[in-house]
Amino acid sequence: MPRSYGVAFTGTLGSATHTQLGIWEPATPLSRFRVFEWGASASPAPADNTTRYTVNRFATAPTGGTALSGASLPPLDVGEPASAALGMGGATGADVIGAQLMMVSVNQRATYRWVAAPTKELVCLLTTLNGIGIYAAYQSGAYAMDLYLMWDE
Amino acid sequence: MSDEYANREAVRKPHGNFSIIDPLFSSPIEGDTLRCCHCGAHWVPVKGSGRQRGFCMKCMDVTCGSHRCIECLPHDKMLDLMEKNSSLLIRV
Numbered sequence: 633m634p635r636s637y638g639v640a641f642t643g644t645l646g647s648a649t650h651t652q653l654g655i656w657e658p659a660t661p662l663s664r665f666r667v668f669e670w671g672a673s674a675s676p677a678p679a680d681n682t683t684r685y686t687v688n689r690f691a692t693a694p695t696g697g698t699a700l701s702g703a704s705l706p707p708l709d710v711g712e713p714a715s716a717a718l719g720m721g722g723a724t725g726a727d728v729i730g731a732q733l734m735m736v737s738v739n740q741r742a743t744y745r746w747v748a749a750p751t752k753e754l755v756c757l758l759t760t761l762n763g764i765g766i767y768a769a770y771q772s773g774a775y776a777m778d779l780y781l782m783w784d785e
Numbered sequence: 786m787s788d789e790y791a792n793r794e795a796v797r798k799p800h801g802n803f804s805i806i807d808p809l810f811s812s813p814i815e816g817d818t819l820r821c822c823h824c825g826a827h828w829v830p831v832k833g834s835g836r837q838r839g840f841c842m843k844c845m846d847v848t849c850g851s852h853r854c855i856e857c858l859p860h861d862k863m864l865d866l867m868e869k870n871s872s873l874l875i876r877v
């Protein structure tokens with residue numbers, strides 16, 4: 633029975649080629665993470681900006697951002713153990729961007745949410761330090777966004 | 786609303802759903818996504834988009850239409866191959 637986890641990150645959108653919010657397999661991966669939901673919205677003073685988000689695979693753990701692990705990746709059921717995943721928000725280096733799995737462009741004022749049907753999730757490779765992340769491939773200015781990601785493992 | 790989302794198509798068995806709540810519109814924009822049975826990418830089916838999608842007769846499921854997904858390589862098999870050879874990560 634898979635366990636579900638979630639992570640959120642609020643930060644200024646930065647690099648187009650490094651993940652804004654991503655999770656990846658640890659050094660000893662145990663299961664393929666299956667991303668079943670992600671979303672984007674803006675809490676602080678949204679304005680008329682547009683962002684093109686992509687969801688991509690990546691190889692190599694990202695660096696330079698806010699590290700998210702353990703209690704920062706809480707289970708949706710509080711009785712479950714901590715996630716095996718490692719995460720980062722606002723990365724600035726190291727992750728090698730791979731295949732694109734989704735793309736959407738939305739206004740900063742809008743709230744976007746995507747949910748996969750069962751068995752149709754975005755599947756992470758069972759490979760050390762490989763992951764899936766949300767990238768801000770285009771942004772019309774400098775502004776902060778709230779992103780979240782949920783997955784089974 | 787962009788033309789793309791205005792012409793989005795509802796499908797009988799969606800592989801995902803999205804919603805966009807935009808204060809410019811009185812009601813949420815909701816739609817379906819489909820997943821390529823080979824590469825695993827999701828897209829929004831849009832009527833008249835001009836994008837050519839495909840259908841795999843072995844998997845009996847839709848494909849994204851990209852060249853790399855013309856030949857049948859089921860998604861699970863592709864993940865197995867990528868796990869054995871991570872250099873495929875960029876290409877597949």
